[in-house]
Amino acid sequence: MQATVYKSTGNWYVVKSSGGEWFNARLLGKFKIDGLTSTNPIAVGDTVTITMENEGEGSVTITAIEDRKNYITRTSPANKYQHHIIASNLDQSLLFATLKDPKTSQGFIDRFLITSEAYRVPSIIVFNKSDLWKKEKEQFAALKDMYEKIGYTVLSMSIEQQDGIAEVKSFLKDKVTLLSGHSGVGKSSFINIILPELALKTQDVSGWSGKGLHTTTFAEMFDLPGGGQVIDTPGIRELGLVDISKQELSHYFPEMRDRLGDCQFNNCFHTNEPGCAIKAAVEDGAIHIDRYVSYCNIMDKIEERKY
Numbered sequence: 074m075q076a077t078v079y080k081s082t083g084n085w086y087v088v089k090s091s092g093g094e095w096f097n098a099r100l101l102g103k104f105k106i107d108g109l110t111s112t113n114p115i116a117v118g119d120t121v122t123i124t125m126e127n128e129g130e131g132s133v134t135i136t137a138i139e140d141r142k143n144y145i146t147r148t149s150p151a152n153k154y155q156h157h158i159i160a161s162n163l164d165q166s167l168l169f170a171t172l173k174d175p176k177t178s179q180g181f182i183d184r185f186l187i188t189s190e191a192y193r194v195p196s197i198i199v200f201n202k203s204d205l206w207k208k209e210k211e212q213f214a215a216l217k218d219m220y221e222k223i224g225y226t227v228l229s230m231s232i233e234q235q236d237g238i239a240e241v242k243s244f245l246k247d248k249v250t251l252l253s254g255h256s257g258v259g260k261s262s263f264i265n266i267i268l269p270e271l272a273l274k275t276q277d278v279s280g281w282s283g284k285g286l287h288t289t290t291f292a293e294m295f296d297l298p299g300g301g302q303v304i305d306t307p308g309i310r311e312l313g314l315v316d317i318s319k320q321e322l323s324h325y326f327p328e329m330r331d332r333l334g335d336c337q338f339n340n341c342f343h344t345n346e347p348g349c350a351i352k353a354a355v356e357d358g359a360i361h362i363d364r365y366v367s368y369c370n371i372m373d374k375i376e377e378r379k380y
């Protein structure tokens with residue numbers, strides 16, 4: 074029987090069969106996937122084959138994993154050079170950001186976009202808390218312009234004033250979307266709006282408001298009432314930028330990608346080399362200077378092997 078993984082705790086998994094039945098699943102033995110041997114090789118979003126263990130008990134064994142369309146990893150908290158697959162088979166990723174209380178840095182946004190590019194997952198950026206904006210309105214307009222020119226969708230929203238929520242929801246319909254963002258941006262508030270049943274359930278169990286909802290640090294997928302799924306990654310502040318080399322970084326900047334063939338040297342890092350098409354495009358404004366600054370900052374970090 075085919076099933077989709079909705080939750081992974083590291084030891085067992087919650088899966089939903091193609092027929093819509095829920096099971097607790099476990100793995101027998103070690104699996105080797107994507108060249109990685111891991112004790113926790115299965116990610117939320119995986120399509121798996123399941124076999125009944127004990128008829129009637131509702132528990133099953135995972136016997137095979139389908140090839141993944143894509144996947145996203147995070148760096149291990151214990152070891153920067155190790156990565157765990159947190160979710161797979163994504164249609165898109167949605168980053169929650171804020172311009173105030175707290176402010177999301179552009180570096181953070183760009184690292185997120187680059188990671189998504191590296192894993193071939195299209196991204197949407199949602200700036201929440203628009204009710205707090207004064208001079209930030211102009212900042213938003215500038216950021217929207219900059220990111221939309223290079224192909225990203227940028228939205229604004231105020232959960233507080235219930236403004237723009239329907240538009241964000243419309244982008245989630247019938248898609249598998251990874252929700253991401255550093256703490257304080259309103260991700261939990263948004264999940265409580267789009268999954269009211271989940272919040273109610275939590276209330277029932279814990280007896281108090283939705284607060285206890287996202288204490289786990291494991292990714293979990295939820296079905297949206299209107300079709301589609303979201304994957305929440307509580308406790309994961311930043312996705313991993315592992316394995317990106319200095320040479321390939323520019324490939325993950327869409328506005329650089331098409332110009333790479335125009336540099337004088339084919340191994341150009343676009344920093345100090347003569348005849349660099351990227352630097353020329355920055356100078357004439359075709360590539361935004363702030364994006365180039367992000368590029369240089371990440372290059373420095375790769376140099377220091379921070380990723």
Ligand code: GDP
Nearest residue numbers: 201202204231232233256257258259260261262
């Ligand atoms: P998370 O850490 O991203 O899950 O953020 P939360 O959903 O816990 O929200 C963090 C804080 O921001 C809470 O105090 C929310 O009430 C507040 N908040 C969420 N959305 C908005 C908004 O649109 N405007 C304002 N002013 N505050 C918001």
Ligand code: ZN
Nearest residue numbers: 336341343349
């Ligand atoms: Zn160059």
